[in-house]
Amino acid sequence: EENIRETSSKWIEQNIPKNSTIGMIQFASQMPSILRAYHAPYTLRVGTNELIDSKYKGSSIGLDLPVSRLEEIAKNSDYLVLTEHEYMYYAHPKLEHLFPEQSKILNKVMRELDEVARFEKDAEFLGFVFPKKTPPQEWMNPNGTILIFEKRVANSKEKP
Numbered sequence: 001e002e003n004i005r006e007t008s009s010k011w012i013e014q015n016i017p018k019n020s021t022i023g024m025i026q027f028a029s030q031m032p033s034i035l036r037a038y039h040a041p042y043t044l045r046v047g048t049n050e051l052i053d054s055k056y057k058g059s060s061i062g063l064d065l066p067v068s069r070l071e072e073i074a075k076n077s078d079y080l081v082l083t084e085h086e087y088m089y090y091a092h093p094k095l096e097h098l099f100p101e102q103s104k105i106l107n108k109v110m111r112e113l114d115e116v117a118r119f120e121k122d123a124e125f126l127g128f129v130f131p132k133k134t135p136p137q138e139w140m141n142p143n144g145t146i147l148i149f150e151k152r153v154a155n156s157k158e159k160p
Contacts, residue, residue, distance in 0.1 A: 008081075008119040008146045009034040015117070016079055016148075021045060023077030025066045030083040030144050045073045067102040074109045078151055079116075084144035113149035120145040 009032035016022070023045040024031060034040060047066025067090060074080050087106055089095050096103035122129050123143045 004119045004121055004143060004146055005030065005032050008032040008117070008148070011117055011119070012081075012148070016042070019043065020078040021076065023070075023073035023080045025070060025073075025082065025086040028083070028085070030085045030146075031081065032146060035081065045077050047073055067105060070105050070109050074113060074149075074151075080109070080113055080149040082147045082149070084120075084146070087147075110149070112152060114152050115147060116150045117148040118145065119147075 012022075012032055012034050018041040021043040022035060024035065025047045027036070027044075027046050029036070035042070035044060047069040067086070090099050090102045090106045091110075121143050
């Protein structure tokens, strides 16, 4: 059975025009495989990856730096792809108070774009299904939700 990354990758290939600009928080294994391809048919705008921000390696910066760049990335992209791994702490109602700046940026960006696709799947092991009520870290690969947003047309209104 296909994992979320493969399903979303096929959707991107079929629904997003080649040469479009796709933004993402980080270049990571949780992303759809087509965006991790050596010669991806899209222009990618990335908040960070280990090569760009190696000076932060080993520090506690985590995703704070790339999320802080998200507004600029979204503004300069046709589409935005987010994985649950990247947004789960900042968008979780019980945790967003711990990350006020990142939560504000993430919520603003998600309101200003149109969600065009959502890929999610409960974890399953030996026939047992484990629904996601709270996102434990170990479920993120390969079952983390992937959201795809499209830049809103100038005439459309922002979501409340």
